[in-house]
Amino acid sequence: MQDTLPSPAEVTAGVVPDVARHRETVSAVLARRDPRLLVIVGPCSVHDPDGALEYAGLLAGAAARYSDDLVVVLRAYLEKPRSVTGWTGFLPDPTLDGKGDLAAGVRLGRRFLLEAAGMGLPLAYEFVDPVLAPYVADTVSWGAIGARTVASQPHRQLASWLPMPVGMKNCVSGRVGPAVDAIRAAGAAHVFPGLGVDGRMKTLRSTGNPDAHLVLRGGLVPNYDAESVAGAVGLLGEAGLPRRVVVDAAHGNSGKDHDRQPGVVGEVARQIRDGGPVVGVMIESYLLDGAQDPERVPALRGVSRTDPCLGWERTVPLLEELAVARRGR
Numbered sequence: 005m006q007d008t009l010p011s012p013a014e015v016t017a018g019v020v021p022d023v024a025r026h027r028e029t030v031s032a033v034l035a036r037r038d039p040r041l042l043v044i045v046g047p048c049s050v051h052d053p054d055g056a057l058e059y060a061g062l063l064a065g066a067a068a069r070y071s072d073d074l075v076v077v078l079r080a081y082l083e084k085p086r087s088v089t090g091w092t093g094f095l096p097d098p099t100l101d102g103k104g105d106l107a108a109g110v111r112l113g114r115r116f117l118l119e120a121a122g123m124g125l126p127l128a129y130e131f132v133d134p135v136l137a138p139y140v141a142d143t144v145s146w147g148a149i150g151a152r153t154v155a156s157q158p159h160r161q162l163a164s165w166l167p168m169p170v171g172m173k174n175c176v177s178g179r180v181g182p183a184v185d186a187i188r189a190a191g192a193a194h195v196f197p198g199l200g201v202d203g204r205m206k207t208l209r210s211t212g213n214p215d216a217h218l219v220l221r222g223g224l225v226p227n228y229d230a231e232s233v234a235g236a237v238g239l240l241g242e243a244g245l246p247r248r249v250v251v252d253a254a255h256g257n258s259g260k261d262h263d264r265q266p267g268v269v270g271e272v273a274r275q276i277r278d279g280g281p282v283v284g285v286m287i288e289s290y291l292l293d294g295a296q297d298p299e300r301v302p303a304l305r306g307v308s309r310t311d312p313c314l315g316w317e318r319t320v321p322l323l324e325e326l327a328v329a330r331r332g333r
């Protein structure tokens with residue numbers, strides 16, 4: 005069975021506010037032309053656009069309060085990579101029940117992205133399926149290639165073509181080498197097949213992404229400690245790449261236990277104060293603490309249905325801590 009999807013051109017109408025400026029700001033922070041710290045924060049996945057927009061409103065207020073020290077980017081993740089199987093995100097399955105109504109997903113997902121961008125926040129997005137990239141890329145100011153796809157040639161080629169800084173995550177095992185290779189690959193020009201905005205397959209020609217960078221997300225063991233960060237930065241230096249990293253406080257760095265994220269952020273804040281190479285931090289945060297059973301119908305509002313998140317009340321002190329650390333650098 006096949007359903008026809010609208011072409012990207014049919015759903016991407018609408019101007020995305022400030023995206024060029026946001027991308028330039030993120031790029032400047034990564035290159036340290038802007039002394040602030042990048043903080044990529046928000047739900048593991050968006051399952052309920054209304055709840056995520058409520059969160060975005062809170063975050064936009066905090067982002068304005070901390071704007072002297074932090075460049076805050078909203079995690080607006082509409083696709084989820086899976087270790088084996090599971091819900092693959094709002095864009096491929098907006099009804100959360102496996103029906104896979106992608107046509108509705110691209111329309112509703114896009115509406116969410118435009119509304120979130122309209123709140124003044126730059127958006128972060130993990131590009132899981134390269135075919136879906138043209139439906140969302142124009143809204144995104146920071147992209148991720150995740151731990152499960154960082155060694156994939158199509159994803160590296162996509163990153164070389166994307167017009168925003170892209171973070172390459174270390175592998176699920178913890179290996180950093182493939183992410184360093186991915187940064188190098190994304191920095192080069194490629195010719196590859198991809199979906200055009202008119203919905204037809206094209207030969208895409210990229211010129212290389214100058215802003216690809218490393219994200220340490222832990223693996224079998226965490227890698228946010230100063231020694232691991234120094235080791236990763238050493239690999240970047242050996243490859244002739246800028247010595248800068250973003251640290252993800254969730255995933256392998258917290259063992260997917262949201263209660264451990266504040267401890268990771270605390271240690272990273274200490275490294276920032278000491279002048280270490282950390283230019284950004286990722287936090288999985290939503291309105292309420294924890295995660296819900298993905299089988300629950302209807303899904304709860306404000307609680308993650310993928311990885312457990314830190315609730316909003318416990319997120320604000322982490323933003324404060326990072327802002328203070330940045331000032332002390």
Ligand SMILES: O=C[C@H](O)[C@H](O)COP(=O)(O)O
Nearest residue numbers: 084085086087088090310311
């Ligand atoms: O970020 C979310 C999850 O860690 C990712 O989608 C993988 O989840 P899984 O290991 O439960 O499949």
Ligand SMILES: C=C(OP(=O)(O)O)C(=O)O
Nearest residue numbers: 048150151152173221255
């Ligand atoms: C899936 C994610 O991360 P990772 O690729 O590090 O597992 C994520 O950030 O949602």
